[in-house]
Amino acid sequence: MRKFTFGLHEKVTRTEIRFMNRFGIQLAGDLYLPKDADNSALPGLVIGGPFGAVKEQASGRYANEMASLGFAALAFDGSYTGESGGTPRNTAAPDINTEDFMAAVDAIGIRPNIDRERIGMIGICGWGGFALNAASVDKRVKAVATVSMYELSSGMAELPTDQRTAILNFQAQQRWIDAETQTNALGPDRFPDGYPENESDEAKDVYNFYRTERGFHENSILSNGAWNATMPLSFMTTKMLQYIDEISPRPLLIIAGDKAETKPESVRAYEQAKEPKELYIVKEAGHCTLYDQMEKIPFSKLRKFFVENL
Numbered sequence: 001m002r003k004f005t006f007g008l009h010e011k012v013t014r015t016e017i018r019f020m021n022r023f024g025i026q027l028a029g030d031l032y033l034p035k036d037a038d039n040s041a042l043p044g045l046v047i048g049g050p051f052g053a054v055k056e057q058a059s060g061r062y063a064n065e066m067a068s069l070g071f072a073a074l075a076f077d078g079s080y081t082g083e084s085g086g087t088p089r090n091t092a093a094p095d096i097n098t099e100d101f102m103a104a105v106d107a108i109g110i111r112p113n114i115d116r117e118r119i120g121m122i123g124i125c126g127w128g129g130f131a132l133n134a135a136s137v138d139k140r141v142k143a144v145a146t147v148s149m150y151e152l153s154s155g156m157a158e159l160p161t162d163q164r165t166a167i168l169n170f171q172a173q174q175r176w177i178d179a180e181t182q183t184n185a186l187g188p189d190r191f192p193d194g195y196p197e198n199e200s201d202e203a204k205d206v207y208n209f210y211r212t213e214r215g216f217h218e219n220s221i222l223s224n225g226a227w228n229a230t231m232p233l234s235f236m237t238t239k240m241l242q243y244i245d246e247i248s249p250r251p252l253l254i255i256a257g258d259k260a261e262t263k264p265e266s267v268r269a270y271e272q273a274k275e276p277k278e279l280y281i282v283k284e285a286g287h288c289t290l291y292d293q294m295e296k297i298p299f300s301k302l303r304k305f306f307v308e309n310l
Helices: 058-068 094-109 127-137 152-157 161-181 201-211 240-247 263-272 299-309
Strands: 012-020 026-034 042-048 072-076 114-124 141-147 252-257 277-282
Touching (some): 012 058, 072 094, 114 299, 127 240, 152 240, 240 263, 252 299
Antiparallel strands (some): 026 072
16 A cells, blocks of 8 residues: 555545656656536646655645645656656656656646646745746646745756866766766765754754654655765756746746745745746745645645636
């Protein structure tokens, strides 16, 4: 039996689906539907993230709740992770993961009970960046929201030159090792020694979400180990928010916790975007707070946003 880190809402059904992305990788998803839906076509949401998590964690929790509020919601695993296909495992790339979001739009939009003219996106953590990138080019997406957004390419592409050079020198040597051994070595485990006593509150919250019963899942990369060591390479040459202004005139909602270390990423994305846009700050909330703390996640705000804009 599959494990989920949340219970299925009594007013919701969940169905496993499989679909292909444009690169020929089969993606695994769970489609959540309201039980009381009539014969009219439903508005659809595609939901991804957090970065390193799987659909049985935060994205599924969001899909479950949004379905209870009247939406069809598809949570999915990105390429090379979870139950989705692709080798090597435990890797990510901005173009492929952006495509994953668009493939999810394909998958939900061709279903007979979905109104393909009313499809929105929710991206959590690093998948917030992929959602913004996807929405900027996929005009089928009518509204997009991000939660605890972290845009990976900015953090890697805009490092000081000396730090960037050091990382790229390491990556170059790692590629020789991988080529010689015909393997894809994993990078370092963020929490090799268990609970991070001397780390920030944010790091402790990440640990508590991924490595304790609160949010642990055996398929999650950050629950069990690490990303592929050479995964950062493609993010260091790509700026995913380059066309964020082209989401306009479709509406954008950016949600962040006031105590989140990633809040500046959300603020920067908001400043780059054009109207209509809204930055919504959740009080007394960190980055991971908005993964699973139901009393803090502003589902009423998300419902209102998508009801008004889909």
